[in-house]
Amino acid sequence: MASAAAHSDKNYLNESSGLWSWLTTLDHKRIGIMYFIAVMFFFLLGGVMALLLRLELYSPGQTIMTADQYNQVMTYHGAIMVFMVIIPGIPAILGNFFLPLHIGAKDVAFPRLNLFSWYCLMAGALLAFSTLFTHKIDTGWTFYTPYSIKTGTSVVTMVIAAFIMGMSSILTGLNFIATVHKLRAPGMTMYRIPLFVWALYSTAILQVLATPVLGITLLLLSVERAFGVGIFDPALGGDPILFQHFFWFYSHPAVYIMILPAMGVVSELITAFSRKVIFGYTAIAYSSLGIAGVSFFVWGHHMFVSGQSTTAGVVFSFLTMLVGVPTAIKMFNWLATMYKGSVLMRSPMLYALGFLFLFAIGGVTGIMLAVVAVDVHFHDTYFVVAHFHYVMVGGTLMAIMGGFYYWFPKMFGKMYSESLARLSFVFIFIGFNVTFFPQFVLGAMGMPRRYFDYIPAYHSLNAISTVGSWLIAIGFLISLYVIVKGLISGEKAPANPWGAKTLEWTVPSPPPHHNFDVEPVITAGPYEYR
Amino acid sequence: MGNNHDENHAHHITPLETYLKVAGALFALTFLTVIAHHFNNQLGVLAAPIAFLIATVKAVLVMLWFMHLKYDSVMNRVIFGAGFFFLALLLFFSGLDIWTRVAEFSTL
Ligand code: HEM
Ligand SMILES: [Cu+2]
Numbered sequence: 001m002a003s004a005a006a007h008s009d010k011n012y013l014n015e016s017s018g019l020w021s022w023l024t025t026l027d028h029k030r031i032g033i034m035y036f037i038a039v040m041f042f043f044l045l046g047g048v049m050a051l052l053l054r055l056e057l058y059s060p061g062q063t064i065m066t067a068d069q070y071n072q073v074m075t076y077h078g079a080i081m082v083f084m085v086i087i088p089g090i091p092a093i094l095g096n097f098f099l100p101l102h103i104g105a106k107d108v109a110f111p112r113l114n115l116f117s118w119y120c121l122m123a124g125a126l127l128a129f130s131t132l133f134t135h136k137i138d139t140g141w142t143f144y145t146p147y148s149i150k151t152g153t154s155v156v157t158m159v160i161a162a163f164i165m166g167m168s169s170i171l172t173g174l175n176f177i178a179t180v181h182k183l184r185a186p187g188m189t190m191y192r193i194p195l196f197v198w199a200l201y202s203t204a205i206l207q208v209l210a211t212p213v214l215g216i217t218l219l220l221l222s223v224e225r226a227f228g229v230g231i232f233d234p235a236l237g238g239d240p241i242l243f244q245h246f247f248w249f250y251s252h253p254a255v256y257i258m259i260l261p262a263m264g265v266v267s268e269l270i271t272a273f274s275r276k277v278i279f280g281y282t283a284i285a286y287s288s289l290g291i292a293g294v295s296f297f298v299w300g301h302h303m304f305v306s307g308q309s310t311t312a313g314v315v316f317s318f319l320t321m322l323v324g325v326p327t328a329i330k331m332f333n334w335l336a337t338m339y340k341g342s343v344l345m346r347s348p349m350l351y352a353l354g355f356l357f358l359f360a361i362g363g364v365t366g367i368m369l370a371v372v373a374v375d376v377h378f379h380d381t382y383f384v385v386a387h388f389h390y391v392m393v394g395g396t397l398m399a400i401m402g403g404f405y406y407w408f409p410k411m412f413g414k415m416y417s418e419s420l421a422r423l424s425f426v427f428i429f430i431g432f433n434v435t436f437f438p439q440f441v442l443g444a445m446g447m448p449r450r451y452f453d454y455i456p457a458y459h460s461l462n463a464i465s466t467v468g469s470w471l472i473a474i475g476f477l478i479s480l481y482v483i484v485k486g487l488i489s490g491e492k493a494p495a496n497p498w499g500a501k502t503l504e505w506t507v508p509s510p511p512p513h514h515n516f517d518v519e520p521v522i523t524a525g526p527y528e529y530r
Numbered sequence: 531m532g533n534n535h536d537e538n539h540a541h542h543i544t545p546l547e548t549y550l551k552v553a554g555a556l557f558a559l560t561f562l563t564v565i566a567h568h569f570n571n572q573l574g575v576l577a578a579p580i581a582f583l584i585a586t587v588k589a590v591l592v593m594l595w596f597m598h599l600k601y602d603s604v605m606n607r608v609i610f611g612a613g614f615f616f617l618a619l620l621l622f623f624s625g626l627d628i629w630t631r632v633a634e635f636s637t638l
Contacts, residue, residue, distance in 0.1 A: 209616050241631075245624040296619060300627070309634050312627035 011413065011510040026111035027513060032097030033411070034118055039085055039093060042125065046080035047476065049073050054435070054469040057462050060454055070452030071138035078141035079158070083165050084125055086396050087254065090261035091172055091207075092121070094403050095200045097411060099176060101504035101511065102194045104185025104520040109178035117171035124165030131157050140450060142251070143218070145232040145243040149225055156225055159218040166211045169257070173207030176200050187522035194502045194526040195284050199264025202288040206253045206260070206295065214250035217243065241307050248299035256295040258392060259359075260288055262399030263330055266352050269402050270334050272500040273349035274341030277527045280333035287326035294323050304375045313372050320370035327363055331356070346498070347421035351402025354429050358394025362387060365440070380450070383443025389436045401428070401479065408483075409497045413510040414490030416482050424478035431471025438465045502526050542601035552595045559588050 012029045022030055052073055056065050065073065096114065100107055108114050131137055131154040139148045139155060148155050180201050184193065220231050221243070230236025232243045271278040278284065300308055300316030308316075334356060343349070365387040369375050378384060405421055408414070438461040443449075447458045454462065496505040503520060504511070563584050570577050594600040599607055 209612065213620065239628065241627070242624060245627065246620070249620050249624075296616065297623075300623065303627075307631070308627050309631035311630035311634075312623070315626065316623075 010512060011508065012513045013413070013510050015513045024115075026107070026115055028096050028100050028108050028111065028114060029411075029511065029515075031114050031118055032093050032095075035088060035092040035096060035121070038118075038122065038125070039088055042080050042084040046077050046085055047473070049077035049080070051469055051473055053077060054466040056452055057454070058466040059463065060456050060459055062453070065452070067452045068138065071140075071450070072136040074450060075138050075140050076132070076136075079128065079162070081392070082141055082254075082258075083128075083162055084121070086258045086392055087165075087169055088121060088172075089258075089396065089400050090265060090403065091176070091200055091203055091257075092118075092168075094196075094265065094400075094407060095172075095176065095261060098407065098504055099179060099197060099200055100183065101507070101515055102197050102502055102526075103180065103183060103188050104503055104516065104522060105179065105183035106514050106516070107183075108175045109182055110175050113171050114175055117168040117175070120164055120168035120171065124161045124163075124168065127164065128158055128161035131161075142247060143221060144247075145221065145224075145240045146234075148221060149233055156222045159222055163215050163218050166215050169207050170211045173204035173211075176204040177208065180204075185516075185520050185522055189522075191282070191285075192522055192525050195267035195278065195281065195288075196261075196264035198285040199260050199267070199288050202292040203257055203260045205289075206257050206292050210250045210253040210257075210296070213246060214254075217246035217250070220246070241303065244303050244306055244308075245299070248302045249296075252299040252302065253292075253295045255388075255391065256291055258396045260291060262355065262359075262396040263288065265399040265403035265406075266334065266355050267330075268500075268502070269348050269352035269406055270337050271527045271529070272406070272498055272502075273344045273346060273352070274338045275344065275499075275529050276337055276341035277525075277529050278333070279336035279339075280329075281525070281527075283329050284333050287329040290326035290329075291323060294319070294326065298323060298370075301370050301375070304372050305379045317370055317372045321367060324363070324367055331360065344498075347418055347425060348402045348406035348498075350422060350425045350429075351398050351405065354425065355395055355398040355402065358390050358398060358429075358432065362390030362392075362394050365390065377446075378443055380448055381443035382439040382447045382449055385449045386436045386439035386443060389432075389439075393436075394432060398428075401425075406498070407504075408486065409493035410504055410509045410511070412487060412490075413493050413508075414486050415493050415497065416486030416490055420478055420482045420485075424475050424482060427471050427475030427478060429475075431468050431473075431475055434468030434471060435465050436468070438462075438468075501528050542598070544595065544598070544601075548595060552591055555591055556588055559584050559591075 012027055015027075022034065025031060025034075052064065053070070056063055056070055096108070134157070135153040137151070137153040137155055137158050139151060139153070143155065143159060180193070180197060184190075220229075223229050224231050224233060224238070228236065230238040232238045232240050234240060267278060267284055298316060298320040300312055301320045304313050304317070365383070369378055369384065369387060405416070408416055442458055442461050442465075445458065445461075447454055493509040495508050497509075498505070503522075503526075506520070507516060563581060566573070566577070566580050566584070573580060593610070599610060
């Protein structure tokens with residue numbers, strides 16, 4: 001490592017300077033950071049909207065916004081969180097930064113395409129936000145027909161924005177597939193890549209195969225709005241349920257675009273902080289592919305009460321339950337990894353454990369919803385809202401936070417305040433449960449989703465839920481403080497603060513521009529603990 | 531990087547003549563479509579399937595020669611085929627719903 005020490009003062013952050021050097025960078029690490037900044041901004045925006053929604057729902061009747069405004073805020077909150085936060089979250093930030101490092105490469109296969117996909121996300125986001133200044137849309141992030149065809153709001157602009165952001169996602173996926181196939185260092189066989197890479201690879205397949213269908217569907221919607229072509233409108237011979245088929249053909253795999261990378265992060269965290277080689281490497285690797293595959297066969301579970309035929313409903317119900325199998329395989333392997341390990345309760349590990357706990361609830365309630373007879377009652381109630389927040393926030397967002405705290409020292413070369421990071425976890429974890437657990441009960445009591453008002457019988461649980469959202473907000477504000485403080489005055493991070501074994505920890509923190517001064521040669525698996 | 535270019539297959543160069551022949555076939559098939567359209571009434575329900583069949587043949591020609599799949603590794607063909615598999619999946623399950631829905635609810 002003599003050569004690494006020799007230019008340890010030069011790294012990817014100070015290699016060149018100035019805004020222009022960032023906006024034109026081809027370095028996967030800098031692009032990852034640019035995604036981080038953008039996504040953090042989107043998350044702030046979506047988060048403020050969430051707080052406003054909850055505030056309106058604090059008590060029955062109109063309080064801080066009208067019904068129309070509620071529908072708009074709900075739509076933007078959902079669309080921002082899905083298309084701009086959770087989908088790009090892990091692949092584009094952590095994946096971009098660490099995938100090449102994990103496989104011993106200098107960069108991704110197509111660095112220019114990588115930069116281009118960042119600009120796609122920005123262009124799409126700008127276009128989406130532009131509708132805030134024209135006719136704010138209120139269709140919900142799902143753009144269901146026939147309402148999305150009839151409403152006088154800026155649906156077409158928004159839908160094109162989603163199309164462009166989808167492009168960004170496709171290009172990232174394409175890049176990762178090529179990178180994994182072509183740029184692995186000598187000796188880095190497919191069974192020696194870290195499980196995070198397996199997860200990103202499976203995700204990339206989904207991004208490449210499913211996202212184009214969303215694109216086409218949204219284009220069809222635009223064409224129908226603009227020219228009255230009868231694809232979805234029954235008056236013109238179309239079929240509104242067909243829209244839901246097309247939409248969910250993408251959007252169910254999309255929920256795995258959101259959760260699979262999270263599972264990859266959790267695999268890394270659990271093995272690193274249990275000081276033990278991961279249990280069942282191959283099983284975890286293949287279950288990622290398994291989940292990706294099965295996820296294409298289940299989309300009709302969103303349509304049990306939409307008018308879909310009973311036959312199709314029964315088939316989709318059965319197929320949906322199958323997803324439980326590869327998911328449970330992962331769960332048990334993580335538990336088995338911790339068993340008899342020396343578990344280190346550092347903040348990243350806390351988030352990983354939070355993930356296991358919350359995602360288990362999110363997953364099991366998903367299986368409940370897959371039972372047609374149950375879903376007939378729960379569909380479009382708060383039970384569903386609670387379910388998908390347990391998966392998306394309890395699962396993916398927890399993993400983003402855990403992964404971020406795990407890799408922060410590597411990304412910025414600074415340490416952060418461990419005690420404050422833990423405090424942040426406590427607020428987020430407790431706040432999350434206070435916010436969303438009551439929503440399961442509300443849903444079971446029959447409170448419908450996507451309404452700005454409710455009957456007085458639902459008041460107390462809604463009030464509790466709103467208070468919970470403030471706890472979450474405090475938790476994230478603490479994390480923001482931890483990050484800013486760490487960046488400004490954090491201690492210098494060593495190359496490997498956690499004693500972890502994957503390749504990124506063998507290079508200095510922050511890594512040099514070309515990652516590895518000497519191309520690594522790999523002779524063993526990724527988790528050589530014990 | 532030591533292993534990032536393919537050592538094992540040389541790049542295939544298609545002679546111009548082949549391209550012209552394929553292009554000719556594409557034009558011929560386009561004419562065939564137009565001719566088939568003239569018999570629209572006689573063909574009845576078969577009109578659309580026949581048009582699709584001709585279009586499929588054309589697409590295959592484009593993929594094999596213009597997109598070089600004929601000379602590519604098997605892996606590329608598998609990846610290409612995967613796209614069609616998923617398209618079939620989309621149409622199959624949407625179709626399953628639509629057919630059974632018609633049987634369930636239609637008054638026809
Ligand atoms: C952090 C705290 C959060 C709170 C308090 C919150 C709150 C809410 C509320 C009140 C709704 C509207 C429910 C309705 O009226 O039907 C909602 C919807 C939604 N949220 Fe969140 N949310 C949070 C975070 C997130 C995150 C991180 C995501 C992203 C993955 C997300 C994704 C969604 C989606 C997709 C919807 C559905 C919108 C729709 O009904 O179409 N939320 N959320
Ligand atoms: Cu689904």
